[in-house]
Amino acid sequence: MRVNGIILNTFREAIRDKIFITIIIFAVIVMGSSKVVQPLALGQEEKVIKDIGLNSITLFTVLIAVLVGGRLVYKEIEKRTIYLIISRPIHRWQFIIGKYFGLLLVIFESLLIMACVFYLILVLLGITPSLNLLLSILMTFFELWIITALAIFFSTFSSPITSSIFTFAIYFLGHLTRDFRAFAIATKSPSTKVIADILYYLLPNLANFNIKAEVVHNIYLEPKIFILTIAYTVLYSTIVLIFSCLLFQKKDF
Amino acid sequence: MGKVIVTENLTKEYRTGFKMQKIRAIENLNLEVEAREIFGFLGPNGAGKTTTIKILVGLAQPTSGKATVLGKPCTDVEIKRQIGYLPESPYFYEYLNPVEYLKLCAQLSGLPSDDHAKQITKLLKLVRLDAFEKMKIRGFSRGMLQRLGIAQALIHDPELVILDEPMGGLDPIGRREFRDIILNLKTQGKTVFFSTHILADVEMICDRVGILLNGKLINIGRLDEILGAEIETFEIVIKNIDRKMVKVLERLSDKVIPSEDKVLIEVKTEEEVERIMAIVREVNAKLISLLPRRKTLEDHFMREIQKERLKEI
Numbered sequence: 001m002r003v004n005g006i007i008l009n010t011f012r013e014a015i016r017d018k019i020f021i022t023i024i025i026f027a028v029i030v031m032g033s034s035k036v037v038q039p040l041a042l043g044q045e046e047k048v049i050k051d052i053g054l055n056s057i058t059l060f061t062v063l064i065a066v067l068v069g070g071r072l073v074y075k076e077i078e079k080r081t082i083y084l085i086i087s088r089p090i091h092r093w094q095f096i097i098g099k100y101f102g103l104l105l106v107i108f109e110s111l112l113i114m115a116c117v118f119y120l121i122l123v124l125l126g127i128t129p130s131l132n133l134l135l136s137i138l139m140t141f142f143e144l145w146i147i148t149a150l151a152i153f154f155s156t157f158s159s160p161i162t163s164s165i166f167t168f169a170i171y172f173l174g175h176l177t178r179d180f181r182a183f184a185i186a187t188k189s190p191s192t193k194v195i196a197d198i199l200y201y202l203l204p205n206l207a208n209f210n211i212k213a214e215v216v217h218n219i220y221l222e223p224k225i226f227i228l229t230i231a232y233t234v235l236y237s238t239i240v241l242i243f244s245c246l247l248f249q250k251k252d253f
Numbered sequence: 254m255g256k257v258i259v260t261e262n263l264t265k266e267y268r269t270g271f272k273m274q275k276i277r278a279i280e281n282l283n284l285e286v287e288a289r290e291i292f293g294f295l296g297p298n299g300a301g302k303t304t305t306i307k308i309l310v311g312l313a314q315p316t317s318g319k320a321t322v323l324g325k326p327c328t329d330v331e332i333k334r335q336i337g338y339l340p341e342s343p344y345f346y347e348y349l350n351p352v353e354y355l356k357l358c359a360q361l362s363g364l365p366s367d368d369h370a371k372q373i374t375k376l377l378k379l380v381r382l383d384a385f386e387k388m389k390i391r392g393f394s395r396g397m398l399q400r401l402g403i404a405q406a407l408i409h410d411p412e413l414v415i416l417d418e419p420m421g422g423l424d425p426i427g428r429r430e431f432r433d434i435i436l437n438l439k440t441q442g443k444t445v446f447f448s449t450h451i452l453a454d455v456e457m458i459c460d461r462v463g464i465l466l467n468g469k470l471i472n473i474g475r476l477d478e479i480l481g482a483e484i485e486t487f488e489i490v491i492k493n494i495d496r497k498m499v500k501v502l503e504r505l506s507d508k509v510i511p512s513e514d515k516v517l518i519e520v521k522t523e524e525e526v527e528r529i530m531a532i533v534r535e536v537n538a539k540l541i542s543l544l545p546r547r548k549t550l551e552d553h554f555m556r557e558i559q560k561e562r563l564k565e566i
Binding site: 002004005006008009012013016079080081083084085086087088089090091250252253 | 267307310311312313314330331332333334336338340343344345346348349353357358360361362363405
């Protein structure tokens, strides 16, 4: 399949990019330094270290999705490398899909590296690493499907800085959607209620992907949660990608 | 096979600036390019050559009118399998080496993977980049990039090769090699459509040309039809002639240029040539050369542009 060429090239481009390598190094350093907070943990070392590890993995992979994804399409247009891709027998939507899955491959690889480092640190610190932690990392991966789709969407029409700001903003607001819902119910102003409702339905509900507390405290999670989250991820990402393809389809280079 | 490129009333408008002002890049362009010909697409900067090419290869969409390539609409993705395209000042993925890049191009063009290695080796040799196959494109000179550009355009052995200003950035040797590649494509039965403003290249290799100005096609045809076979002037160079005789020659021609020991005379008719020759024989001067000069493409091009500009005034 011709999309494979774009996926592979996007992967190759990202892993040869200095931003990617810098973020990975930073992530490893932050996870490694979790030992420093041990004296402050007051007997909760294990939980604190796990918490720092999981949050670092999420933060740095989100950074990769936003910073690398935000310039993925724009850079091709600005540097005119896209001329020699779009002029070949591939559909424009194949280009967008190729870029998307290429970046997801990069994110998957980053998660794999960070998860291995995280488990290694836990073993070195004498903490038994439970498989449950992987569930949280897996949920982060699904969350990144949505973040990556949004980064690519913005990258089809705006500069890398603007794309990154928009994607970051949605990432943060996406974790507050439940609050928007609560606000919509509590408010007495009809216009505020409409705005809060729009934000609730429009923004991705990213809080659903955060199971770190449950995992760290070994709380049982129903399989239904995972199935619904995956379905939500696929649906939301597909809609964002369809809009990206539609915008890209009409573009003149 | 008949017509390879056909455009009918092709028009492209762009909106630009804060006020979204409408700019017409090409206007009612009617163009036909025959199979197996080398077609030169001429015009000054901003004439609309690149816009036309971008529509043909699917990088831009026409505002109105239509364009077909090999009998299919240029919006048909599958037809691009038969098109090789080299943009003006091409840009590549700098983190790749030429082999990796050509492999990507071959894959995207739908070339069977078994043929990749053979085709890449052949093309790198053709464009003299075989010694640099491990070097990252980042380190390439402008000429090397242009040569890689032609290699990627030919990777899938297309029927039609569209080149936008292909001679830009090439030294005289590079230009010569490029001309040979284009002529070789013609002998292989391919059609070549290329835009340029280097008229010497067009005169040397093109079967037909189209001249574009301000988005309008102002002339199209075979070079000999456009330029005519007629001789415009004769240039005569003579030696061993004294100053008095130079004065006589000046009465016969408007253009007499004496240098150290020679005189160059330009006349328009054969009768004038005869008269000059009679004087040469009479004063025992020596004839160095007698050259008939035909209208060059440059002369024609400049006159056409002048005419159009006068119309605008």
